[in-house]
Amino acid sequence: MAGLAAQTDIPDLTDIIKSDTAVEKDTARAEGQGMVKLLTIDGAIGPITVQLIEKGIRKSEQENAQALIILLNTPGGLTESTWKIIQAIMNANVPVVVYVYPQGARAASAGAYITYSAHIAAMAPATSMGSASVVSMGSEMDSTMYKKVTNDAVANMVAVAHKRGRNEAWIERAIREAVSISSHEAVDSNVVDLVAEDIDDLLNKIDGREVEVSMGFHVLNTAGALKTEVKKTFSEKFLEIITNPNIAFLLFSLGGLGLVLELYNPGAILPGVVGGICIILAFFSFQTLPINYAGLLLILFSIVLFLLEIKVPSYGILTIGGIVSLVLGGVMLIDSPAPYLRVSWYVIAAVVVVFVGFFGFAVRYVVKAHHKQVTTGAEGLVGLIGKVKQKIDPTGLVLVAGELWRARADEPIEKDERVKVVSSDGMEIKVEKHSE
Structure with missing residues (x-):
């Protein structure tokens, strides 16, 4: 019995392991600062998104945050930027939670990839994710290249899914077949970890994980x-704005208009300065977008046609050509079928209206100037009334518009009589008597 009693005093090894594990978890919870970082990503994924997420991870690590929570709502984005974000999340030393939020949001295409890479993937009710097929960014891919790129994406994302313990078959279907899934279906299919009503509900549900x-x-x-x-700096907000395809098109088009205005009216300075800045910002934006240079050249060609309309009387032919070229350039500028990377028809229409309005005014001004009566030199005196200062017989002097002119008349005209200028010949004018 003594031996049995001594034996019962020895703790069970399983209990020791459980106890140690509980202590470790309690210690980890005690060491936590009870703070999470929130980062909102709302819009297409691009280079600025990469900077924001990398900054969010870095700040979360530095401030010993419990987690970085990315509030995601995106239609997709650039492939290169997406892979950089996935790499940053996979190598983060702080838990990254991707939360498809708010209700009605989606994590389409690149958004599905990013959600899958998170340490914890969550969705708000009435949200969706998927449609992750590879979209060409640049020149059209042939079937072989498309298969190659698709297989590469599948291999990478299946590896990510395996690492995170998520449904590997579903992400492959999302890439190959562009399938999508709702929030509650996603939980049942092991695509995401949970559905949370809001941020506070999310924090409660992931607590202790x-x-x-x-x-x-x-x-x-x-x-x-x-x-x-995690707030965006002014420069990050500014760069996010100018890398929008619509803004890039506006900058390039209106920048070209400013330079044309400077060339048409040398010395104006302001149009040239503003135009130059817009062009430089546009080219910065073009570095982050899949640009079709044919579209770029069409926009430049439209500016040339509008400029020629001012110089050459084409009866509107050059203007029509400029409008067609500008519209085609706007449509073709971004070389991608993805709708969120296309220039809006409304923006194209607005730019066309601005161009037509400006060059229409310029043409009208030029035509009016060509038909306007000459107001300088002897020709500008025709029709004016003057006073004879020296008898005209057949020539004499006449005071017109405050100046003395040598004058000629068909009949003698006495001094101090009023005369009307009827024509000019070089520096001499011809007058006739003026009866009031």
Whole structure:
């Protein structure tokens, strides 16, 4: 019995392991600062998005945040930027939670890739994700190249899904067949981890979860956590705006218009300066977008045609050509079938109206100037009334418009009589008596 009693005093090995694990989790929770970082990504994925997410991860690590929560709502984006974001998330030393939010939001195309790479993937009710087929960014891909790019995307995302323990078959279908899934279906199909009503609900549901980051395991302490936002700097907001395809088209078109105005009216300075700045910003934007240079050349050609309309009387033919060229250039500028990367028809129409209005005014001004009566030199005196200062017989002097002119008449005209200028010949004018 003594031996049995001594034996029962020895703790069970399983209990020790469980106890140690609980202590480790409690310690991890105690060490947490009870703070999470929030980063909103709303719009197409691009180079600026990469900068924002990398900054969010870096700040979260530096401030010992419990997690970086990315509030995602995107139609998709650039492939290169998407892979950079996935790499940043996979190598983060802080848990990254991608939350498709708010209700009605979507994580389409690139958004599905990013959601799959998160340590925890969550969706708000009435949201969706998927349609992750490869979209050509640049020249059209032939069937062989399309298969190659698609297979590469599938291989990468299946590997990511395996690492995160998510449905590998579904992400392959999303890429190959462009399937989509709703939030509640996504949980049932092991596509995402959970559905949360709002951010506070999300924090409560992920509290206590253990996730593996690049440096090891991390237990989340997020219930009631302090929420701080990763804010965009002025430069990030500005760059995000100008890399929008619509803004890029506006900058290039109106920048060209400014330079033309400077050439047409040398010394104006302001149109040239503003136009130059717009062109430089447009080319910066073009570096981040799949540009079709044929579209770029068509826009330049339209500016040339509008400029020629001022110089050459074409009875509107050059203007029509300029409008057609400008519209085609706007449509072809972005070489991608993705709708979120296309220039809006409304923006194209607005630019056409501005161009037609400006050059229409310029043409009208030029025509009016050509038909306007000459107001300088002897020719400008025709029709004016003057006074004879020296008898005209057949020549004499006449004071017209405050100046003395040598005058000729068909009949003698005495001094101080009023005369009317009827014509000019070089520096001499011809007059006749003027009866009031």
